[in-house]
Amino acid sequence: MSAVLEKLAPVAAQATPAKHGITIAILAMGGEGGGVLADWLVDLAEQNGYYAQTTSVPGVAQRTGATVYYLEMFPEAATPGGRMPVMALSPIPGDVDVVIASELMEAGRALQRGLVTADRTTFVASTHRVYSMTERTAMGDGRVSADKLLAGGQAAARQFITADFAQLAEATGSLISPALYGALAATGRLPFSRAQFESTISRGGVGVSSSLKAFAAGFDAAAKALSAPPPVAVAAPAVPVPPVGPKLAVLSARILTHFAAANHATLTAGILRLADYQDVNYAFRYLDLLKPLENALPGDSALAAELMDETARHLALWMSYEDTVRVADLKTRRSRFSRVGGEVKLSGAQHLGINEFLHPRIEEIADTLPADLGRWLLATPWARACVAPFTRKGRVVQTSSIRGYLLLYTIACMRPLRPKSLRFEVEHQRIADWLDTITRLVPSQPALALEVARAQRLVKGYGDTHARGWGNFRKIMAAMPQLRAMPQGAAQLKALVQAALADDSGQALEKLLAATV
Structure with a gap:
C-alpha cells in the first residue's frame, strides 16, 4: 500500500497548478509539536525546490482555539528569474489546500472558519478529544457530538482522513505531530515522496527514532483509511450487562427476574455504583425504591422501558450524591494515584506530589454530622460563629504525603455513619x-x-x-x-x-x- 501511495503522489501533485503555490493550515494545541510540524514542512519544501514561508497566530489553548500555523509553498521553477513570490501571512477561507487538526474540536473550528472546502481541501484530523472549557463548565452535558463533527468534515472536505493519531503517538513514545506528518505524506497531496518526508525528520536530529516510528504509524493509518470502503450505517449494538461479583449475585438475579431485559444493563450498573458508594444493603435499597414504579408501568412497551431506564439511571446518580465522604474517598483511592502517575508518565526514579484544594462550607460540615447535630449547628448562631473561621479560606492538602493522605482517609472512613447524616436524610x-x-x-x-x-x-x-x-x-x-x-x-x-x-x-x-x- 505504501508503494502504491508513493507512486500516486506525483499524480496527486498535478492537481495543483504548476504556477500556483500550496497552502497549508495546521491547528494544534500547546505541547503537541505544531511548530515542529510547520518547521518540517518548510524544510521539506526548501530542500526539494520550493520557496516556503510559515507564520503562526497563537490562541489560548482550548479557551479560544489552538495556535494556527500557516504555510505557503511555491515552486522555484515557476518563479521568474530575480523575483520572489509574495506569500500571505494567514489562511483565507476557501483558499486552503491542506488543513491539519490535532484534535477533533479543532477540526470543528477549522470547519467553522471556512478553511475546509469540498473543491480543494485535504483534511487530516485526529479523532481524540480534549474537551474545551465551554464543554467542561456547562451545567448540563455540554460535549459537542463527535459524530456531528466527523460528518461535517466528511461533507466539507475534498479528502478527509481521520484516525486517533494521539493514541498512535503515545504507542510509539512520541508527540502527535510526526503521526500527523505521516498521515499527510500518505495522502499524496504534496509533491514529495515518503523518503523525502522522512529525510526531513532525520535532518532535525532530535527524537529521530521515535518520530520516525510515529510517522510510520500515521502513514499506515491514513493509508488504511484511504483504502477503506465507505462506512455502512449499522444499528447501535445493545449495551452489555456489566459483570457482578458474588456479593451482588442475589441482586443481579432479582434484576433478571423482575425487570425488563431492556433495563438490565442500567440497573446492574446502578447496583455496582451504589455498592461501591456505600455498601450492598444500599444497592438493595436502590431496587426497593424502584419497585413501585415497576408495578405502575403500563406493560412491556418502549415508553415503559425508557421511563424505567431513565429513572433508574438518575436515581443511581442521585443516591450517590457527592458529599465530603465521597470526595475524600475518591481522592485517596489507589486507582487515582495510578491514573495521575500514568498521565504525567511517572518513572520509578520520580516522586509524585498531588495537592488537593479543599474549601468546605459550614453547610457541608453540618451535612456530614448526624442529622440532629447538623440541624443544631445550622440553627445556632454562636456555634456557626465558632466554626466559621475554619471555613473562610480553602486549604491545600497534599494527599501524596502521609499527613495529608491520613486526613482525607479518616474522612473517607466515615462512610458507615453516612446513613445517619443530615445530608442523607435530606437527600432521601x-x-x-x-x-x-x-x-x-x-x-x-x-x-x-x-x-x-x-x-x-x-x-x-x-x-x-x-x-x-x-x-x-x-x-x-x-x-x-x-x-x-x-x-x-x-x-x-x-x-x-x-x-x-x-x-x-x-x-x-x-x-x-x-x-x-
Missing part, C-alpha cells in the same frame, strides 16, 4: 418525593413522568453547584400543577430544564417560568 426525602411524582404521573401522563425523571440531571455536584441546581429543580417542580394541565406539559418541562442548564444566572429559567405559570 427529596428522592422519595421525586419518585412519588413520577409514579403518580405514569398512568395518565407517562411522557410528563419521563421528563420529570430526566429533570434530576439538574441536581448534581456539591457546594454552590449543588445549591444552584437544587434551587432550579425545586422551582420547576413547583410548576407541576400548571404543567399537568397543559396539553404540551412534557415539552414545556423539557424546555424549562434546558433553560436552567443553559444559563447559570437563572434568568432564562425565570423568564420561561413566568410564561408557564
Whole structure:
C-alpha cells in the first residue's frame, strides 16, 4: 500500500497548478509539536525546490482555539528569474489546500472558519478529544457530538482522513505531530515522496527514532483509511450487562427476574455504583425504591422501558450524591494515584506530589454530622460563629504525603455513619418525593413522568453547584400543577430544564417560568 501511495503522489501533485503555490493550515494545541510540524514542512519544501514561508497566530489553548500555523509553498521553477513570490501571512477561507487538526474540536473550528472546502481541501484530523472549557463548565452535558463533527468534515472536505493519531503517538513514545506528518505524506497531496518526508525528520536530529516510528504509524493509518470502503450505517449494538461479583449475585438475579431485559444493563450498573458508594444493603435499597414504579408501568412497551431506564439511571446518580465522604474517598483511592502517575508518565526514579484544594462550607460540615447535630449547628448562631473561621479560606492538602493522605482517609472512613447524616436524610426525602411524582404521573401522563425523571440531571455536584441546581429543580417542580394541565406539559418541562442548564444566572429559567405559570 505504501508503494502504491508513493507512486500516486506525483499524480496527486498535478492537481495543483504548476504556477500556483500550496497552502497549508495546521491547528494544534500547546505541547503537541505544531511548530515542529510547520518547521518540517518548510524544510521539506526548501530542500526539494520550493520557496516556503510559515507564520503562526497563537490562541489560548482550548479557551479560544489552538495556535494556527500557516504555510505557503511555491515552486522555484515557476518563479521568474530575480523575483520572489509574495506569500500571505494567514489562511483565507476557501483558499486552503491542506488543513491539519490535532484534535477533533479543532477540526470543528477549522470547519467553522471556512478553511475546509469540498473543491480543494485535504483534511487530516485526529479523532481524540480534549474537551474545551465551554464543554467542561456547562451545567448540563455540554460535549459537542463527535459524530456531528466527523460528518461535517466528511461533507466539507475534498479528502478527509481521520484516525486517533494521539493514541498512535503515545504507542510509539512520541508527540502527535510526526503521526500527523505521516498521515499527510500518505495522502499524496504534496509533491514529495515518503523518503523525502522522512529525510526531513532525520535532518532535525532530535527524537529521530521515535518520530520516525510515529510517522510510520500515521502513514499506515491514513493509508488504511484511504483504502477503506465507505462506512455502512449499522444499528447501535445493545449495551452489555456489566459483570457482578458474588456479593451482588442475589441482586443481579432479582434484576433478571423482575425487570425488563431492556433495563438490565442500567440497573446492574446502578447496583455496582451504589455498592461501591456505600455498601450492598444500599444497592438493595436502590431496587426497593424502584419497585413501585415497576408495578405502575403500563406493560412491556418502549415508553415503559425508557421511563424505567431513565429513572433508574438518575436515581443511581442521585443516591450517590457527592458529599465530603465521597470526595475524600475518591481522592485517596489507589486507582487515582495510578491514573495521575500514568498521565504525567511517572518513572520509578520520580516522586509524585498531588495537592488537593479543599474549601468546605459550614453547610457541608453540618451535612456530614448526624442529622440532629447538623440541624443544631445550622440553627445556632454562636456555634456557626465558632466554626466559621475554619471555613473562610480553602486549604491545600497534599494527599501524596502521609499527613495529608491520613486526613482525607479518616474522612473517607466515615462512610458507615453516612446513613445517619443530615445530608442523607435530606437527600432521601427529596428522592422519595421525586419518585412519588413520577409514579403518580405514569398512568395518565407517562411522557410528563419521563421528563420529570430526566429533570434530576439538574441536581448534581456539591457546594454552590449543588445549591444552584437544587434551587432550579425545586422551582420547576413547583410548576407541576400548571404543567399537568397543559396539553404540551412534557415539552414545556423539557424546555424549562434546558433553560436552567443553559444559563447559570437563572434568568432564562425565570423568564420561561413566568410564561408557564
